[in-house]
Amino acid sequence: MNRRGPIGVPSGVLIQKSSATTLLSGHSGRMAGQGHHGGLDAQGYIEREGSLGRIQETFWPVVAAARDRLTDVFGARMTSAYLYGSIPRGTARVGRSDLDLLLVLRDEPTEADRAEARALGDSLDKEFPGIDGVGTLLVSRTRTLSALETYDLGWFVACLCTPLLGEDLAEFLPRYRPDSHLARETNGDLALHLSRWRERIAGTADTDEARRPLVRFMSRHLVRTGFTLVMPRWNGWTSDLGEMAEAFAEYYPERAGQLREAALLGYDPTGDPTVLRRYVDDLGPWLAEEYARVHGVKEPRPD
Structure with a gap:
């Protein structure tokens, strides 16, 4: 049995969450092995958040x-x-x-x-x-x-x-570092989700009220995936969507605006159908392809 240190939900089963956020900027851009950002203990393990x-x-x-x-x-x-x-x-x-x-x-x-x-x-x-x-x-x-x-x-x-x-x-359970193995097994299945998302969008009523929960859910999923894509290089952990978007922006400035927008919509969603189309036709496919290139694909789960 692996004992954890002092005590302070998986992509396939996560339920939508809510929290306040402030978009942060000015991260140092340190690479793994050159110190770490927040969320880690002195040994570089992810600390349990919340209490x-x-x-x-x-x-x-x-x-x-x-x-x-x-x-x-x-x-x-x-x-x-x-x-x-x-x-x-x-x-x-x-x-x-x-x-x-x-x-x-x-x-x-x-x-x-x-x-x-x-x-x-x-x-x-x-x-x-x-x-x-x-x-x-x-x-x-x-x-x-x-x-x-x-x-x-x-x-x-x-x-x-x-x-x-x-x-x-x-x-x-073991202790966890923000490495590529963890990145792959938590969010390395975005491509599978995208086909299901398209079906959900098609089956949703054509109203802002009906689309708003989808925008919130998909925004959060994409931001978290974008963050774990860069997590090993950023070398830290956070659950704040704004901080996740800023960490991603350090390494993918050409896509930074899209993830910052998704972070905002993850907290205060609209029902704009063009947002959903951009997610499944542009940002999502690009992110899934880049994720597979960098970390590989998540080990398949039984249905």
């Missing part, structure tokens, strides 16, 4: 209610529950940010489990106006600790999730 101590006071009631109700609903079926996203990072915006939960079950989640999680999330969303929805991921303990998921779902749990209930599976 219960960072939760803003206004969000404590909904977190406490979620903790109690998860126990009531899932009981012994659940081995662990985590928070992730802006609430445990302390950057959530009242009425704008959602509550993001990850539940680890003893067995593979069933449709009944997912239905119960949706019902629980709906009840919390209705009861607590300070949040804008609840996103809940359900995974099994076996999958989380599998070799295939070590550098995707495992990394997500160990570095981006804050323990809320039960055992902390980070104790059974």
Whole structure:
């Protein structure tokens, strides 16, 4: 068992998140091996972001209610529950940010489990106006600790999730550096997503309201992919979309404006259909090709 140091969601399962951001500039442009940016400890490992101590006071009631109700609903079926996203990072915006939960079950989640999680999330969303929805991921303990998921779902749990209930599976996972292996296994499957995105766009109602969630989701996915493309060279970690875009801009100035725009739309999306077309016809394909060239393609997952 690999023990992690002191404690401070995988591309295929990430649910949309919300957090405040300030676009930053002026990074030093240091290369890996020449020091590091934020998010790393003294040994160069990615530090776990977020903690219960960072939760803003206004969000404590909904977190406490979620903790109690998860126990009531899932009981012994659940081995662990985590928070992730802006609430445990302390950057959530009242009425704008959602509550993001990850539940680890003893067995593979069933449709009944997912239905119960949706019902629980709906009840919390209705009861607590300070949040804008609840996103809940359900995974099994076996999958989380599998070799295939070590550098995707495992990394997500160990570095981006804050323990809320039960055992902390980070104790059974390695520590992670911002290297090419991690980049490939987290976001090296953008090409697969693009075909699905085109289908989603085609099946979405022709209204700004209907398109806005797609713009937000795809904007965030592209910004995170752009960031992990340069992460090994930037040598650091951040979950702030603005900082991600600025890190990318150091190495791809010709595409910097597109990623900065996507970072802004990831927080305050419009329903402009031309944005979605640019994503799937220009920025997305270029990013997928460059990612495969630099890091390779993510190891295939079972359907």
